[in-house]
Amino acid sequence: MRWMDLEVVKRVARIARLELTDQELEEFSDDLEEILDYLSVLDEAPSCECAGFNPIPVEDILRDDEPSLDMDSADLRELMDTYQDWVRGPRLA
Amino acid sequence: MTGASVVEKLERINGRYQVFSEIVEKEVEVAEGGFQFSAKDNICTIEMQTRAGSRILDGYRPPFDATAVRKLKEVGGILVAKDNMDEFGFGTFSTNCAFGLPKNPYDIERCCGGSSGGSAAAACLLEGHLSLGESTGGSIACPAAFCGVYGLTPTYGRVSRYGLVDYANSLDKIGLISRSAKQVAEQLPTISGRDSMDPTSCSQPELVVDGAEPGRIAIPQKALEGLDPAIEESFLRTVDQMTSLGMEVTEVDMSSLRFSLPAYYILATSESSTNLARYSGMLFGTVNHDFNEHFNDFFSKTRSRDLGNEAKRRILLGTFSRMVGFRDRYYMKALQVRSMVTEEYRRVFTEHDIVMTPTMPFVAPRFSDIESMSPLDMYKADFLTVPPNLCGLPHVSMPSDYIDGMPIGVQLVAPHWEERCLLESMILWEGHFQPRWPEVMS
Numbered sequence: 001m002r003w004m005d006l007e008v009v010k011r012v013a014r015i016a017r018l019e020l021t022d023q024e025l026e027e028f029s030d031d032l033e034e035i036l037d038y039l040s041v042l043d044e045a046p047s048c049e050c051a052g053f054n055p056i057p058v059e060d061i062l063r064d065d066e067p068s069l070d071m072d073s074a075d076l077r078e079l080m081d082t083y084q085d086w087v088r089g090p091r092l093a
Numbered sequence: 094m095t096g097a098s099v100v101e102k103l104e105r106i107n108g109r110y111q112v113f114s115e116i117v118e119k120e121v122e123v124a125e126g127g128f129q130f131s132a133k134d135n136i137c138t139i140e141m142q143t144r145a146g147s148r149i150l151d152g153y154r155p156p157f158d159a160t161a162v163r164k165l166k167e168v169g170g171i172l173v174a175k176d177n178m179d180e181f182g183f184g185t186f187s188t189n190c191a192f193g194l195p196k197n198p199y200d201i202e203r204c205c206g207g208s209s210g211g212s213a214a215a216a217c218l219l220e221g222h223l224s225l226g227e228s229t230g231g232s233i234a235c236p237a238a239f240c241g242v243y244g245l246t247p248t249y250g251r252v253s254r255y256g257l258v259d260y261a262n263s264l265d266k267i268g269l270i271s272r273s274a275k276q277v278a279e280q281l282p283t284i285s286g287r288d289s290m291d292p293t294s295c296s297q298p299e300l301v302v303d304g305a306e307p308g309r310i311a312i313p314q315k316a317l318e319g320l321d322p323a324i325e326e327s328f329l330r331t332v333d334q335m336t337s338l339g340m341e342v343t344e345v346d347m348s349s350l351r352f353s354l355p356a357y358y359i360l361a362t363s364e365s366s367t368n369l370a371r372y373s374g375m376l377f378g379t380v381n382h383d384f385n386e387h388f389n390d391f392f393s394k395t396r397s398r399d400l401g402n403e404a405k406r407r408i409l410l411g412t413f414s415r416m417v418g419f420r421d422r423y424y425m426k427a428l429q430v431r432s433m434v435t436e437e438y439r440r441v442f443t444e445h446d447i448v449m450t451p452t453m454p455f456v457a458p459r460f461s462d463i464e465s466m467s468p469l470d471m472y473k474a475d476f477l478t479v480p481p482n483l484c485g486l487p488h489v490s491m492p493s494d495y496i497d498g499m500p501i502g503v504q505l506v507a508p509h510w511e512e513r514c515l516l517e518s519m520i521l522w523e524g525h526f527q528p529r530w531p532e533v534m535s
Contacts, residue, residue, distance in 0.1 A: 004413075008413075009409065012409050012412050012413050012416070013409060015412055015416070016366065016408050016409060016412040017370075017389065017392050017393040017396060018393065018396055018397055018400075018405055018408060018409070019393050019394065019397040020397070020405070024402075024405070027402075028405070028406055028409055031406060031467065031468050031469070032406070032409060032410060032413070034467065034468075034469050035358070035410060035468065035469050035472070036413075038355065038469055038472075038473075039355040039358065039359065039423065041351070041352065041355055042352060042355050042356065042359075042422075042423070042426050042427065042430065043422075043426075044352075045349075045352045045356075045426065045429070045430050045433065046433070047426070047429055048429050048432060048433060050429065050432040050433075050436075051425060051428035051429045051431070051432055052428065052431075052432060053263060053428065054249070054263050054293065054485075055249045055263060055264075055431065055435065055483070055484050055485030055486075056248070056249055056250050056293075056296065056485050056509060057296060058250070058292065058293050058296055059292070059295065059296050060292065061289070061292045061295040061296075063289035063290075070156045070157060071156050080380075081380070081382055081384065088384055089375055089384060089388070090383075090384045090385075090386050090387060090388045090390075090391035090392075091384075091385075091386065091387050091388060092387075092388050
């Protein structure tokens with residue numbers, strides 16, 4: 001069974017917000033199929049209940065908020081695309 | 094040495110080897126007792142761009158120094174350059190670089206290894222130079238081996254990641270590369286320590302640099318499978334040398350290591366596929382001014398235009414691994430494997446101080462050979478460096494031999510927070526090993 005056919009790659013690319021050319025689709029489809037085939041060795045690994053998200057125990061440590069200005073707002077306005085005192089961006093709706 | 098001569102020398106070297114993505118513009122002077130250093134281009138610096146080897150970050154100049162950079166400056170380090178690297182660390186050979194392809198100091202037809210290729214090559218080319226590298230799956234050890242230098246990757250969380258451009262948060266570690274084991278040992282305490290800007294650094298015990306007597310070395314039984322025969326022969330000679338230095342070397346069964354590489358590539362790509370979403374074309378680096386489009390199209394166009402092929406491949410793999418229906422099979426299973434492999438190391442470390450393997454299965458390949466390798470072939474080349482990286486274990490690559498004039502390395506892995514075992518071993522080895530530095534055009 002082929003996991004990464006062109007339709008699957010297109011779907012994953014759409015979710016990942018990538019626009020791929022036809023050539024890229026073909027190339028990634030073959031590459032990812034080969035990689036996923038190799039990754040299937042994980043099916044042979046025993047399961048356990050001990051999965052953590054970090055390789056060492058990490059405590060939640062919070063620091064005090066210390067307000068600071070890393071960059072002057074005038075400099076920021078000069079560097080970014082602005083309209084009056086607003087930073088411009090693409091449409092969200 | 095005057096500042097002008099430092100910059101001129103760096104520029105001349107860079108003209109031939111392309112190890113730096115950027116060199117300081119103004120003159121620098123290294124004071125008595127100070128040293129010059131460069132930083133991998135995914136480590137933030139005020140005075141130079143930080144582009145992580147990617148076009149999408151072109152023009153990004155951070156308003157702050159990474160903690161590791163700041164600390165080196167505080168003890169007399171002079172930052173002279175940023176080092177070329179694989180885009181966001183995505184590569185084994187430093188051939189996915191947007192701002193120059195670093196060449197191996199021993200043979201410019203060959204790669205430096207990756208992804209800290211520029212950092213390792215700079216350390217090899219310049220006596221007394223220290224490089225800040227970063228490792229996710231072997232990006233310090235691999236280029237250190239290919240360039241014949243010492244490359245130390247500390248325990249995950251030992252060095253603050255504040256100011257590091259994320260590849261995979263649960264795997265990224267800043268470390269040191271140098272010709273000199275002594276220099277690495279001297280500067281590890283400088284960059285280590287708790288930093289409130291990176292909570293993962295705040296759980297660490299104090300770094301102790303002496304008092305270790307690493308005498309018991311374990312070699313995983315299957316570590317020699319898949320090696321170039323010349324690497325295997327050389328490694329057995331290194332084992333004999335270690336024995337003559339008083340080390341007790343025994344073989345151990347570590348059968349779970351075979352699951353490390355697939356688990357690593359799932360975790361690393363899963364994390365990176367979300368991390369790269371911050372490069373939207375508005376905040377960092379390349380700015381797309383076409384604001385008439387909807388954000389989703391704007392975002393897609395920026396990524397599709399400015400990310401390289403390997404970055405796209407890893408985003409696709411990481412996105413797929415986290416999708417509904419596949420998450421348990423890939424991502425959750427990879428987390429379980431990481432715990433299982435970590436437990437296997439822990440078991441071995443109850444009776445041994447160090448786990449030793451070759452660093453890489455072959456010498457630095459030629460660029461022409463790399464072109465014919467598939468992405469999976471390249472991933473598989475990391476099978477020796479990935480296990481300690483997956484588990485956040487401290488490790489070092491030390492130069493161990495030369496094959497047809499090309500350097501190779503041996504990798505030592507120590508328990509969590511036991512960097513002192515590595516430092517003692519490096520210093521001992523440095524007193525025994527005779528390096529052959531390349532002839533450098535200067």
